[in-house]
Amino acid sequence: MKLLFVGAFALTASLSFAQVTEPTDSVKVTPIDSLAVEEVLADDVSLGETLIVGKGVIDLQDDRKTPIAATTIKKEALENKVGAADITQAFVNTPSVYVAGQSGGFGESRIVTRGFDQSNTAFLFNGQPINGMDNGSLYWSNWSGLSDIASAVQIQRGLGSSKLAISSVGGTYNFVTKATDKKQGGFFSAGIANDHYYKSTIAYNTGLINNKFGVSVMLTHWQGNGYNDATQGEGQNYFISLGYKPARKHTLNFILTGGPQWHDQNSSNKISDLLKYGRKYNRNWGMLNGEEYNVRRNYYHKPVANLNWDWDISSKTSLSTVLYASWGRGGGSSSITTGKDKNDATKPYGILGNTEPNGLLNLQQVYDRQSEQGGEALDRVVSSINNHQWFGMVSNLNHKINNNFSFNVGFDLRTYEGQHQRQANSFLGADYITETADKQNPSYQVDQTFSQSPWKALNKFAKSYEDRIGWYYKQRINYGGLFGQFEYSGDRFTAFVQGSVSEQSNQRIDYFNYTAGNEKSEKVTNFGYNIKGGASFRISENHQVFANAGYYSRQPYQNNIFMNYKNDVNPFAKNEEILGIEAGYKIKARNFWANLNAYYTTWENRITSTSQFVGPEGNDKYPGLYNQYVYTVNRGVKQVHTGVELEVNYKPIRTLTLTGFASLGNWEYKGNSLVTNYDEQQNIVGTPKTENFDGLKVGDSAQTQLGLGGTFEIIRGLSVDADYRYNGDLYGSRVNEENGNLKLPSYNIMDAGVTYNVSLTPKNKFTFRFNVNNVLNHIYIQEASTNLQATEGTQTYKGINVNNQIYFGYGRTWNASVRFTF
Template sequence: MKIFKNALLFGFMFISTLTVFSQSKVTGTVIDGEFNQPLAGASVVVKGTTTGTATDFDGKFEITTSQKSGEIVISFLGYETKTVSYTITGNSVNVGNVVVSPEAGQLEEVVLVGKGIIDVAKERKTPIAVSTIKASEIQAKVGTADVTQAMVNTPSVYVAGQAGGYGDSRITVRGFQQDNTAFLLNGQPINGMEDGKMYWSNWSGMSDIANFIQVQRGLGSSKLAISSVGGTVNFVTKATDKKEGGFVSMGVANSDYFKSTAAYNTGMNAKGFGMSIMMSHWQGDGYNQGTRGEGQNYFISFGYKPNEKHNFNFLITGAPQSHDQNFTKRISDYLAFGRKYNNNFGYLNGKYISERTNFYHKPVANLNWDFNINSTTSLSTVLYASWGRGGGTGNYGSGKVSVKVPTHPITGQTNYSTYIDYDAIYANNLADADGIGTGSNYAIRASMNNHAWYGLVTNFKKELNENLNLNFGLDLRTYNGDHYRQISNFVGLNGWTESRPLRDNTHVVPVPNTTLPVVSNTVNQSYNINPWYAFFNTADDSQKIDYDYSETISYGGVFGQLEYSNDNFSAFFQGAISNQSHQRFDYYDYQDQYQDSEKVSNVGYNVKGGAAYNFAEKHAVYANAGYYSRQPYHDNIYLNFTNQVNPLTENEKVLGLEAGYTFKSKMFTASLNAYRTTWEDRVVTTSTVQATNGTIGTTPVLAGDVIFTENQGVKQIHSGLELDFVFKPTSNIDVKGFASMGNWEYADKAISTKRDENLNPLLVTETDLDGGKVGDAAQTTWGLGVKYEFIKNFSIDADWRNYDKLYANVAAKDNLELPSYDLVDAGISYKMLVGKDKQNSVNFRFNMNNVFDEVYLSELTSNIKTDAFISGTSGPTYQSAGRVYKGIADGNQGYFGFGRTWNFTIRYNF
């Protein structure tokens, strides 16, 4: 390309000399309208000629031409083509910043609302390990999957769990599970406040509303006091569109999947008002047996920009859904009954019934206010709320009956239970004398998890001088959760009755005796598990079973950041401190005067700092370091789901180190990152009541003594290298690649200590975990993707990924390694311009995932070796009995990954 450009320039100079005409220059900068940053590799051509160039990494271009006036045409794969007029007076003209927008039909926002809160890496001059996935790629690649599918081509990110059902996937970042990765929605934290986990079924509409997703691996750039041990994932939604328009789309996929979506934008009127609205419906049978699902998604955004100083945006979005679930099973069961086997469902009078259904509706609302106080000062604030209603179903009572096969084809077990026999269960329940079920009957219960969450995040930014910026702000949250069980299907019964002793603060378990009052209750109402119904209808206290408790969690934090930057050097320092308080209230198992637990408060903090140096035009290096003192989660503060406070919890300690190198040129950019993260001082405690007089170790204990079992010392060290690159040899070819090579290990020993009520140690046992591999994510991954637009608006793309060094999700010194595997995904896109002046378009997209139908194990939850005995301590081993699958004992539990799947979408943009 460079030789061609030089030759072309030489030719123009020669012609100019012969004709005595002077040459002129057209310069400018191309800006990505979605991210407000330079767009490298864009094609710039003088219209009607072959004179052209490509923008450099800073988005700049320069063209020499003999035409004193004319037009230049700017194009880039995935963006709308833009034509700009120019007139040269003298020898040159600068057309300034030329903003190009993504392909038509994407809801472009007026501004990035909450821009001081949504801390994405484009605001960070100090580089970090980051990957950004734009809306066009999300819409193209996700298809029928969870939004996590958009992140599969990101270094050190592993996606698993899809086999559980719609919305049951999960991701790990640098080997850390979701409770150790921070997830943000428009700057607000969305990890569960009780346990830090993410449930993607609650966010099934994210692929429809995401403007972009940014995965910041490691320390990240977020200023909040959040637990970004593995990384931070920012979901930034669309906002109110500035132009009138919209789209309608329909999609179909394997397993009878169907989805329809419609969106409309009023555009911003002269008074600064506008509204965008989007709604969708989806349904499907699920890839595996018994994993049907159905849901909707809604998104409503109101924008108001009264003047240049103020910008307001209110949005509310939700994704009510229900989906049936599949759980891990033995490999031998899959081999016997098929890789899609699921035993969580059955039929009653020929009608399908699932025992395991997740149903939830969690609308999220936020109000953003951006205030440009003056040219150097701004204030951004988001006030947010979410209300979750729903839960998951399961069996209740011991009266479950299953359809049996005479002999298991693999294990030889006789009279083996498979699917649920609801006809037999119904008959047994009808035979009950009074129709009121007890522990020997069967019903389907729903475990409810309802909550209300309110928060405020505000950030004040001040440019102290040309090179120095200061940020500081507040992060306030309050959360109230209610947990109880109710009946969703009596399966022929008229009601259910149960008795229980009420606890006081002395009895930590409900042991029936003369000092504890015994109460009973009978319920006779069943509740619909439709997520819309569940949102507006909650069970009366008299209709709750098994448990009924709630908790209140309050969080208050302050954060600050100071950043210095000049042309070649930048540095930043961040700090945050927070206080988190917890209290539990148990209405079911405690007497009235003992229902409120002790209130527990913990202080945590983090500090981060880093610097970067551009030592040449195309080269930069950086280093970051951070330390976290993280409060324990709520579920570890109170023991055994009681009001008993765990006296042994302490803050977890996390130390992160990171360094990297970045190369940027006109056609090729690459980043190499190295990291090391240690995570320690984790404490998990349980308690039991001694049943009889005896000894623990050498210490006598009495019946009724409370015994604490403290598990600690599980230290993890995660280190590795990451490489990602983008190569744009021409404007119609896009090549991306990544590699991550991790070494994630346990260190030292796991120590289990039994203690008495005075916390005196009774017995200490040690388990050597040193050097054991951390499981649940592939430690080595490679990927390569290519997109080629072989004719205008018609492109094909393909992605290849290899997963290796994947271990079972257990803590063991000698962990089980799963077979490596490869996946290839491919797609075709076509955009047809229609309507007046070709302003509208019809987009077609076809995806095929796992093109070669690779059969692979995506995860295991057990660690059985091939030389282990099949039963007991003697007899045949898995190896000697020939019960080995791809080197893995078939008694292990886990999931097979999906085979070949497909989806097709048609979308009309207007």
């Protein structure tokens, strides 16, 4: 039964009401990464009180007995560690996992796993892949509710155990919760944090009615000013789960969830500006009509729905199917200037040309000037819109042949259409702008503006050509995959082999760059496949070794197939070839366990991208560009990633748990790359050229990590915990032949917290939590988007050229919460 329960959880509400009594006769610790789902959720809910859905669709490592490199983070840690941050904050004490980007604003964090970014790491929600189909990206601002509804997250580094036709190069993140709760009850929670952050959540479930039907719901509201200047945000999370059991062998569960939000954004800044204006300086805002106004705001609403069906055909055979759909609406804003400085016609005037002495944008001056003049706006704020609809189906049949052999087979179908355009948010006192880039409608005036509300974005966006500016194109992607797994499991030896084949078609329809009848690109079809296998041997009851290997031929993403933001097919867009090999050793005793893993990954034909900001003063490398991002795309890159990882857990007494981790990596580029630069208007900047990347380091993640942690129960219900981590061998994300890598200073962080549980009755309980992150207020550089080296006479900060653009990490932050379960 244990293995049947392992794959049984789809991503649904996290409503926890069962009490668990701790054992008093002896102390026994089970390795986290060998926990089945019922063990992971033991502190939260009894399986007998939960409808089980999603068998065979969501893949945890216990779905097969051959181990992988995996870490499971329980619901308690999610609740305690996240606070006012993204759910990614709960992953910072995991080997080979680096969390960056928090300083960009609410929901801006990013995860890098074994040196691979999120577009090359698989994220699964309710058994469905949720990485963007056009570029593989994932935006945590769209998933802010995960920390409320997830009961556990299993991080599978490297090959992973997913049976889908996907290539988890960096790893696979499985978000796991229970479905509609059988027991009536709910909870209310409220939290506060630094910088006027507030959050409240209420959840309730009806319990199982007539032993067949149940409903679980959850609503959340949050808002805050943000850690850095002018990075306010606000959002809601909603969740509805409807469970129905029409017959003994059938279970249905329908889920609808979403997290509409808006947040103002920070950008990487020059170190010199941060030293001048303060570490929290944000160059994207100014005062307008007496209020703060940030020209860069992200707003989005992405409802997600899925229907799970589990059918226990027999004691040996089961079928699991999930139908899913998502509708994304919203975008991100920025400012544009078309006017020229009266004293220097090569430089822009207005928003992008000047700033106040305090470093803020001179928005009021721009507004007053344009309001007085009227007519066409030389300065305005516009949004780049990404609307999409995505439908899919995943189904898996599992059959147990006998006590030693089992197999499963299934399919993965997806269809996606994304609509990309620009629309106006504000003319800043003027009346309209003139659009001339549309070849089908060569010149027209745009006088309509659109709200940045995520709720209004669902339906109120530019739907006719006279309201669109800049560009308007669609991306269509169809994908079909078949996958299967065969496994042998003996007393001491296990082995498995997995494989998949897939076909993907991509097409682009451009209504701005092409005349009527010529909008459609050719349809590009690519075939992909992967195969992986492994074996393990249990030396004794407490010792086990394993090895896994896999090879992927992965289709390129849509954004890499078509070049220059046009229908031009990229001749370099070949399948990416990935080879992964890993081995491990596991030991567990009565009160101790440890996992040691080693890996080797090569990745060829890949395409990477970075960005840097050109300020109001411009620079020699990008003449004519001011106050906007330049995006650099590197094509044909090869990477080699090697490393070792260690996790340990020791419980010397019942009330004390000690943990530790370490990861040592060496991630490098090999060979040459074709480098192309683009501005924010999607134009090529300069001339593409070939550069030698051989031997340069892969940046944006610490290649050396060390960590220690502990939890101590002072008295029953009252506990304290602390975690320390060190990040070293960290390089900036930008790399080129001229300047190589920018190595950043290593840093260490300590987080701590206190938890107090008070049980009023067997059903009613209060939980209080107080958390402090970066207790010692360590000042550190978390990431850099440029690679300017220090030379003689250059002003430096901690050895770094102060003209580099960086993000400082957060200083000391705090959060507190109370939760009442009823």
